[in-house]
Amino acid sequence: MNTRRQFGAIMAGAALLPLARPAIAQPARLPDGPxxxxxxxxxxxxxxxxxxxxxxxxxxxxxxxxxxxxxxxxxxxxxxxxxxxxxxxxxxxxxxxxxxxxxxxxxxxxxxxxxxxxxxxxxxxxxMPELLAVTPSLPVRTLAELIGYAKRNPGKLNFASSGNGSMPHLAGESLRAAAGIDIVHVPYRGAAPAVTDLMAGQVQMMFADMPAMMSQVQSGALRPVALASKERSPLLPETPTLAEAGQPSVEAExxxxxxxxxxxxxxxxxxxxxxxxxxxxxxxxxxxxxxxxxxxxxxxxxxxxxxxxxxxxxxxxxxxxxxxxxx
The missing domain is CATH 3.40.190.150 (Bordetella uptake gene, domain 1)
Known part of the structure; x- marks a missing residue:
């Protein structure tokens, strides 16, 4: 009887206590406004x-x-x-x-x-892969032909970029070192003026983000040579990667x-x-x-x-x- 009375007292006291609820993490919410x-x-x-x-x-x-x-x-x-x-x-x-x-x-x-x-x-x-393209007046269609032409004409090829220290610049420097060629860097303030001079033949070659040159490549105003990515692009299925073309150390995306x-x-x-x-x-x-x-x-x-x-x-x-x- 004593045990039952003690148990009842404990339960009655417990009923007066606030219910203990497990803490529920509130979902993260952004502040209101745009x-x-x-x-x-x-x-x-x-x-x-x-x-x-x-x-x-x-x-x-x-x-x-x-x-x-x-x-x-x-x-x-x-x-x-x-x-x-x-x-x-x-x-x-x-x-x-x-x-x-x-x-x-x-x-x-x-x-x-x-x-x-x-x-x-x-x-x-x-x-975004970097695309290497050349002006159509340059008598090359492949990376091997481009490297061969550069070696026969040291210091005669200019490669454009969107500015000093840009990825197109560094991609060109990477190719210069890997292929052992003497090419001259010509920096521009942005890709657009560089592409314009590339089409005109003022410079002969350039790396750039694909969208910067795709319309010119599709129209024939520029000639694609290679992609500096791990795999080919569905937009240019016939254009090899630099690794496929013999320069696996040159990668730029x-x-x-x-x-x-x-x-x-x-x-x-x-x-x-x-x-x-x-x-x-x-x-x-x-x-x-x-x-x-x-x-x-x-x-x-x-x-x-x-x-x-x-x-x-x-x-x-x-x-x-x-x-x-x-x-």
Whole structure:
């Protein structure tokens, strides 16, 4: 009887206690208001095209109005810096590129931000192969013929780029070293004027992101020689990779990655990554990127961070070996 009375008293007392409930993690939520995706280059370029397609898919997933904002300057550094210094609430993102967060710091350019400390990698968005093309007046059709011509005419071939220290510049320097040829670098302020002079024969060869030269290649105004990527492009199925053409050490793919301010809370970063990864699997996005020669990626933030480190080391070594300096 005593035992039963004691048990009853315990249960009666317990009934008066507040119910203990397990803690439930609240889902991450972006602050109200519009978001912006900063493109650190002028409208109409490859980076801008990739960003606008991504924004069309990412905005609805996040249930936010995602505005694309172009802030160009210093090879992508200006726009990327703007986001690095923005409020870390998940509403400011940048679709930056190799030049701004890997090549420029590797080559000692004055940087207003530290990519490793001031930016939070979200995901690698897309890879864009560099295409090597020549002016049609040059009597070559293959990489072997181009290298042979350069060796017979040392110092006579000019290769254009979109600027000192740009990926097209470093790709040309990489080919120069690997093939043992004497070619002269001619830097331009952007790809468009360089392509114009390439068509006119003022310069003879150039590496560039595929979209920068595809219409001219398709019209016959430029002649494709090789792709500096791991695999051929469906847009140019007959054009070999540099590895297939005998130069496996020359590989150059520009890339575009999504970053946020470094102090953005981890739950928000995870939310942004999950949304971006989902957007990059959208069939319409995959098709649109493919039409530009780009391949969507969508890796993890940790994988993207490791990728940035590896790219910084690789392009830094190529640039230092060729004594490349930034503008």
């Amino acid at each position: 978001m912006r995706l900063v493109v650190p280059f002028p409208p109409g370029g490859p980076n801008d095209l990739v960003a606008r397609v991504l924004a069309q898919k990412l905005g609805p997933i996040l249930e936010r109005n995602l505005v694309v904002e172009n802030r160009s300057g210093a090879g992508g550094v200006v726009g990327t810096d703007n986001v690095a210094k923005s409020a870390p609430d998940g509403r400011s993102l940048a679709l930056t590129s190799a030049g701004a967060i890997a090549i420029s710091p590797a080559l000692g350019a004055p940087m207003p931000f530290d990519a490793a400390k001031d930016l939070a990698p979200i995901t690698l968005v897309a890879l 520009n890339w575009y990655g999504l970053v946020a301010p470094a102090r953005t809370p981890e739950p928000i970063r995870n939310l942004l990554h999950e949304a971006a990864a989902r957007a990059l699997k959208d069939p319409e996005l995959v098709k649109a990127y493919g039409e530009q020669g780009a391949r969507p990626v969508g890796n993890s933030p940790a994988e993207f961070r490791d990728f940035i480190v590896a790219e910084t080391q690789r392009w830094g070594a190529i640039g230092r070996r060729a004594n490349v300096t930034m503008d």
